[in-house]
Amino acid sequence: MPLIMIIYYVISAFIAGMLVWNFIREKKNVNDMLLYLLVLIPLVLRILRVK
Amino acid sequence: MWPFSTPILGLALEFVIAALVAWLVSPKKIKILALSRDTMRRLLPLLATMVVVGMLQQIMTVTGVRGMISFAVISTPLILLFISLALIIPVSEGVLTYGGAAIIGIPLVWFLDSIGLHATVAIAGLSLLWPLGDGLPPTALIGRLSVMVSEYKGPYWTFLRSTWVPWLVITVVGILMIIFSARLEFLVRWSM
Amino acid sequence: MDNKTSRLWTVKLIFLLVMTAIMVIGGLQLYTHRHYKMPIVIGPGVTKVAQLSEFSEGLKGTMADTDVFFLEGKEEGGKVFIMANTHANEPSALLASLIFIENAVVEKGTLIIIPQFNNSASRNTRPGDGYPLYFEIPTEWGAKKFRMGNRDASPLDQWPDPDVYIHYPDKQLLSFIDVRNTNRTWPGRANGPLMERVTHGAMQIMREESVDMAVDIHGAETMFPVTNCIVAPDKSVRIATMTSLTVKAREGFESHVESSPSGFRGLSHREIGDYSETMPFLLEAPIPFLDQPTGPKTAKLLLDGKDPFLLSLSKKGKLFVSYDETGWSMEKRVGQHCSVVLELMRQFSRRLPEKKIEVRNVPRYAEVVKNGVGYYFHDPKKADKDKVVLN
Numbered sequence: 209m210p211l212i213m214i215i216y217y218v219i220s221a222f223i224a225g226m227l228v229w230n231f232i233r234e235k236k237n238v239n240d241m242l243l244y245l246l247v248l249i250p251l252v253l254r255i256l257r258v259k
Numbered sequence: 260m261w262p263f264s265t266p267i268l269g270l271a272l273e274f275v276i277a278a279l280v281a282w283l284v285s286p287k288k289i290k291i292l293a294l295s296r297d298t299m300r301r302l303l304p305l306l307a308t309m310v311v312v313g314m315l316q317q318i319m320t321v322t323g324v325r326g327m328i329s330f331a332v333i334s335t336p337l338i339l340l341f342i343s344l345a346l347i348i349p350v351s352e353g354v355l356t357y358g359g360a361a362i363i364g365i366p367l368v369w370f371l372d373s374i375g376l377h378a379t380v381a382i383a384g385l386s387l388l389w390p391l392g393d394g395l396p397p398t399a400l401i402g403r404l405s406v407m408v409s410e411y412k413g414p415y416w417t418f419l420r421s422t423w424v425p426w427l428v429i430t431v432v433g434i435l436m437i438i439f440s441a442r443l444e445f446l447v448r449w450s451m
Numbered sequence: 452m453d454n455k456t457s458r459l460w461t462v463k464l465i466f467l468l469v470m471t472a473i474m475v476i477g478g479l480q481l482y483t484h485r486h487y488k489m490p491i492v493i494g495p496g497v498t499k500v501a502q503l504s505e506f507s508e509g510l511k512g513t514m515a516d517t518d519v520f521f522l523e524g525k526e527e528g529g530k531v532f533i534m535a536n537t538h539a540n541e542p543s544a545l546l547a548s549l550i551f552i553e554n555a556v557v558e559k560g561t562l563i564i565i566p567q568f569n570n571s572a573s574r575n576t577r578p579g580d581g582y583p584l585y586f587e588i589p590t591e592w593g594a595k596k597f598r599m600g601n602r603d604a605s606p607l608d609q610w611p612d613p614d615v616y617i618h619y620p621d622k623q624l625l626s627f628i629d630v631r632n633t634n635r636t637w638p639g640r641a642n643g644p645l646m647e648r649v650t651h652g653a654m655q656i657m658r659e660e661s662v663d664m665a666v667d668i669h670g671a672e673t674m675f676p677v678t679n680c681i682v683a684p685d686k687s688v689r690i691a692t693m694t695s696l697t698v699k700a701r702e703g704f705e706s707h708v709e710s711s712p713s714g715f716r717g718l719s720h721r722e723i724g725d726y727s728e729t730m731p732f733l734l735e736a737p738i739p740f741l742d743q744p745t746g747p748k749t750a751k752l753l754l755d756g757k758d759p760f761l762l763s764l765s766k767k768g769k770l771f772v773s774y775d776e777t778g779w780s781m782e783k784r785v786g787q788h789c790s791v792v793l794e795l796m797r798q799f800s801r802r803l804p805e806k807k808i809e810v811r812n813v814p815r816y817a818e819v820v821k822n823g824v825g826y827y828f829h830d831p832k833k834a835d836k837d838k839v840v841l842n
Contacts, residue, residue: 243307245470258478269611320581329744330760366743
């Protein structure tokens with residue numbers, strides 16, 4: 209896999225990590241909790257090399 | 260070296276490199292993780308809009324709703340179509356964001372090409388109209404981002420209303436570019 | 452942990468479980484699609500199966516590597532290179548090429564066939580366009596299942612896209628997404644992005660084998676002006692014209708000739724002719740499924756091409772092909788492709804008798820329409836194991 213592609217997986221993992229951290233720390237807004245998980249879906253599928 | 264040996268970085272990596280450089284040369288200390296988390300929190304509505312619009316577009320296509328909308332646009336009489344483009348195009352962007360170009364744009368441009376209009380100039384005209392919709396609800400992606408970044412505190416509609424003059428100018432220029440695209444063909448040759 | 456915190460974590464856990472379930476169910480389907488192996492039964496005419504990476508090393512170990520089928524005749528003659536699924540969402544091309552692979556017997560000359568030219572695209576899905584993951588062709592022995600692919604290679608195999616794709620070597624500026632479209636990356640290069648390596652491999656085959664004709668098989672929307680035609684540059688136009696006239700007169704279907712524009716770079720019908728001695732042809736048959744104003748995107752629409760919106764638009768004169776209640780069946784499209792390819796070879800052989808190409812056992816338009824496409828596919832379960840290639 210070319211280096212630049214690997215860097216993109218690192219970027220995706222970083223963003224996914226930020227979203228997971230925010231999801232765990234979210235205490236008030238139930239909508240936001242759901243949206244964090246929704247936005248995670250494409251990132252997780254890419255990191256796992258499914259889509 | 261240019262352009263064929265230059266590696267393809269892609270837009271996202273270009274932004275990441277710019278952000279990293281800004282972080283490294285910043286005179287103030289920046290807590291990058293806290294900043295990243297805060298940015299994610301602020302951008303969450305916009306990111307979720309992008310994901311949901313994609314899901315909506317997929318479901319609309321699978322069920323045939325998207326085809327029905329395309330069919331309605333293509334079947335509209337020509338004069339009425341030109342007039343209503345000022346409304347249809349921005350509204351499609353406001354509802355579907357990037358989906359508007361796929362749902363309406365492709366058959367529209369082919370249809371306009373088939374009646375003798377210049378496809379490239381017509382697309383350029385449509386490209387002026389679509390971004391207007393980035394300020395329209397329900398998605399209002401760019402509008403909301405602009406309000407967020409500029410820290411504008413007033414109601415969103417006040418912000419939108421204040422754009423009426425450039426909105427009108429852009430709309431008129433865009434529509435005229437589409438209608439007179441055949442006469443504006445020289446712009447394409449000139450740009451090459 | 453107090454009640455409020457406990458409730459909060461319960462809600463979070465439920466959300467997490469639901470989203471995980473959605474991801475697993477959807478993800479498994481996508482993973483299975485990407486790794487689904489389609490069996491191809493090697494016909495009596497196939498003499499060798501190679502990999503494209505043997506001609507373009509940069510493809511080794513990637514999803515872009517693909518099978519190349521050689522059908523070498525008993526006698527020397529002209530050589531024809533057939534590519535299908537350059538755009539993997541135009542399946543009539545794949546089906547026509549498989550009919551050749553599973554049935555053709557070459558008496559004179561050589562056929563070189565790549566049924567999945569953009570192998571990565573055949574394992575990709577199209578976001579937002581509602582494609583079914585698979586489609587099935589009924590045969591005498593059951594249904595043969597095929598992956599439905601995308602126009603462009605998968606981002607899992609080639610990523611990122613440039614802001615603007617600068618075509619090699621002409622430096623024409625193309626859309627960013629065309630870097631993953633193997634009909635924009637011709638002639639390609641050995642060390643370029645993955646799809647340029649694919650087209651480079653194909654150019655190497657044509658140069659090394661001194662291929663006389665290259666046929667790139669496609670499908671196009673009924674609302675697209677370049678449909679139901681043979682696209683040919685100047686060096687191929689004479690044979691294309693004779694083919695068009697002959698299929699219209701003898702077989703009763705239209706396949707007019709479109710000139711290959713010299714200003715539009717990257718396409719097979721332009722670059723193959725400009726960068727080699729090979730005569731290129733690009734075939735288009737109508738595929739209503741790809742049109743925007745259609746009803747639900749189902750496998751049925753893909754196979755029979757019948758749509759009420761397109762019928763209404765046809766009556767208003769907004770389509771570029773004749774269209775009625777019978778739609779455009781897969782049989783018609785595949786039959787057209789088979790007939791046009793055979794006729795191109797016949798016209799070439801007439802023009803250059805010393806490079807005659809003689810192929811038998813491949814059906815023409817009327818036979819495919821009468822018997823159906825599946826009639827010409829063989830049961831992989833009954834074939835010898837060494838005669839089955841898994842794509």
